[in-house]
Amino acid sequence: MKSEHKEEMKARKRNIALKVAYDGTAYHGFQRQSPPVVAVQNVLEKKLAIIFGDSIELAASGRTDAGVHAYGQVVNFFTNGSIPIDRVPMAVNSLLPDDIVVKEAWEADEDFSARHSAKAKTYIYRMQQGTTPNPLTARYAWYERRKLDMSKMQAALDLIKGAHDFSAFRAAGGAPMSPVRTIYEAKVEERPGDMLEFTIYGNGFLYHMVRNIIGTVANVGLGRISVERFAEIMESLDRHQASATAPACGLYLYSVEY
Amino acid sequence: MKSEHKEEMKARKRNIALKVAYDGTAYHGFQRQSPPVVAVQNVLEKKLAIIFGDSIELAASGRTDAGVHAYGQVVNFFTNGSIPIDRVPMAVNSLLPDDIVVKEAWEADEDFSARHSAKAKTYIYRMQQGTTPNPLTARYAWYERRKLDMSKMQAALDLIKGAHDFSAFRAAGGAPMSPVRTIYEAKVEERPGDMLEFTIYGNGFLYHMVRNIIGTVANVGLGRISVERFAEIMESLDRHQASATAPACGLYLYSVEY
Numbered sequence: 001m002k003s004e005h006k007e008e009m010k011a012r013k014r015n016i017a018l019k020v021a022y023d024g025t026a027y028h029g030f031q032r033q034s035p036p037v038v039a040v041q042n043v044l045e046k047k048l049a050i051i052f053g054d055s056i057e058l059a060a061s062g063r064t065d066a067g068v069h070a071y072g073q074v075v076n077f078f079t080n081g082s083i084p085i086d087r088v089p090m091a092v093n094s095l096l097p098d099d100i101v102v103k104e105a106w107e108a109d110e111d112f113s114a115r116h117s118a119k120a121k122t123y124i125y126r127m128q129q130g131t132t133p134n135p136l137t138a139r140y141a142w143y144e145r146r147k148l149d150m151s152k153m154q155a156a157l158d159l160i161k162g163a164h165d166f167s168a169f170r171a172a173g174g175a176p177m178s179p180v181r182t183i184y185e186a187k188v189e190e191r192p193g194d195m196l197e198f199t200i201y202g203n204g205f206l207y208h209m210v211r212n213i214i215g216t217v218a219n220v221g222l223g224r225i226s227v228e229r230f231a232e233i234m235e236s237l238d239r240h241q242a243s244a245t246a247p248a249c250g251l252y253l254y255s256v257e258y
Numbered sequence: 259m260k261s262e263h264k265e266e267m268k269a270r271k272r273n274i275a276l277k278v279a280y281d282g283t284a285y286h287g288f289q290r291q292s293p294p295v296v297a298v299q300n301v302l303e304k305k306l307a308i309i310f311g312d313s314i315e316l317a318a319s320g321r322t323d324a325g326v327h328a329y330g331q332v333v334n335f336f337t338n339g340s341i342p343i344d345r346v347p348m349a350v351n352s353l354l355p356d357d358i359v360v361k362e363a364w365e366a367d368e369d370f371s372a373r374h375s376a377k378a379k380t381y382i383y384r385m386q387q388g389t390t391p392n393p394l395t396a397r398y399a400w401y402e403r404r405k406l407d408m409s410k411m412q413a414a415l416d417l418i419k420g421a422h423d424f425s426a427f428r429a430a431g432g433a434p435m436s437p438v439r440t441i442y443e444a445k446v447e448e449r450p451g452d453m454l455e456f457t458i459y460g461n462g463f464l465y466h467m468v469r470n471i472i473g474t475v476a477n478v479g480l481g482r483i484s485v486e487r488f489a490e491i492m493e494s495l496d497r498h499q500a501s502a503t504a505p506a507c508g509l510y511l512y513s514v515e516y
Binding site for chain 1: 279280281327329347351356357358359360361390391392393394396397398
């Protein structure tokens with residue numbers, strides 16, 4: 001039944017892709033939920049259905065958890081709706097709440113899948129450090145009172161670059177798939193307003209992988225874990241050796257490459 | 259009765275001042291409201307009462323409207339509570355929600371009034387410009403799709419520097435007081451993320467004055483009003499000549515000088 005339904009969807013004339021940004025604060029993650037729980041997908045599908053005059057089923061590059069934000073989530077859907085592609089962003093944005101914005105829309109090849117065609121993703125993670133928390137970034141960054149050692153954190157991040165088995169940073173209960181991922185870039189930089197910005201760019205990510213890495217790297221920055229111990233944790237392939245998952249609110253899906 | 263009550267408050271042993279930051283999104287402005295409406299003052303007074311074991315009545319440097327934010331609102335209150343001053347921020351912050359933070363606390367002279375002793379204030383106003391709105395700043399900046407002319411806006415801002423009658427930018431229904439204020443600094447700068455930041459620093463501000471100035475300066479930036487016309491509007495002393503009030507969400511009370 002399910003695959004029949006999928007064929008029916010693919011029989012529609014157009015495969016439309018969107019780049020979407022959202023503030024995840026008010027939503028129960030990206031992935032569609034049963035009412036009254038509201039996810040970003042519920043809101044997007046409802047508004048797109050109005051614009052396209054069609055039932056809409058989105059596929060996304062990946063889920064984001066409750067409270068996680070996005071600058072460049074990518075989704076696609078099949079439709080027979082006739083609205084010209086260049087009018088899509090304005091039309092949808094006029095119906096969407098302020099915290100979800102369609103940044104771009106394009107006609108994709110019929111084989112394009114926002115989920116399966118993704119080649120790489122970039123995540124950003126923000127931490128605010130300082131003697132007092134900033135209430136204006138409370139829902140947009142992880143707050144840490146103590147000073148974090150930038151060079152030690154960068155040394156730990158250097159260790160995740162390349163192809164590795166990331167089982168130590170994989171959430172329990174994820175789908176059974178290979179735990180090997182390749183990280184092309186991993187860096188931490190200082191930003192104005194006592195903000196630290198981590199950027200991690202790789203060919204794919206296990207469930208909670210970025211937040212588990214950040215949680216452990218932060219403990220390196222606080223001197224609770226040495227860089228050598230970080231390497232051991234990574235090599236242990238054991239989630240119990242790593243630190244607690246960093247809070248969702250600091251995480252941003254920055255971009256997806258196809 | 260009222261002044262008797264004031265005397266009773268001033269008879270208390272300590273006059274404590276706080277510097278407070280808040281995200282105004284969830285509140286009906288700063289000034290105390292009757293339940294179920296919640297203002298920042300309601301929340302602060304309730305939590306301070308727990309810490310000080312005393313009923314608390316705050317005076318603030320000024321109100322901020324619903325949706326307006328603050329990095330450096332200053333308040334004071336009289337109390338017989340005995341908690342050491344250096345423990346106040348941590349103690350209160352442990353009870354406050356994430357969107358209100360006490361940044362500093364100090365013992366003030368008995369004559370100090372956060373409202374009446376204020377000598378100058380700085381406001382910041384943020385505008386996001388660009389072809390697509392950023393959902394992550396929707397509640398923290400005014401969004402404008404079109405490009406704003408920076409040098410024309412700065413030329414208009416230069417006109418408000420110095421002592422002027424600001425009746426043209428004064429909200430109807432404000433308290434009857436002199437409409438003359440002195441502006442020491444007024445500038446607009448480009449910030450990362452397509453953000454424009456206006457800074458206005460002066461010895462005092464009429465009700466809605468900053469937002470009315472920004473609303474009119476933005477129309478100069480969009481080419482709807484010339485810089486010469488801006489000067490005429492200011493000189494007209496007539497609120498009806500100026501543009502609509504800029505949205506509350508872009509405004510921040512940055513600091514108060516005593």
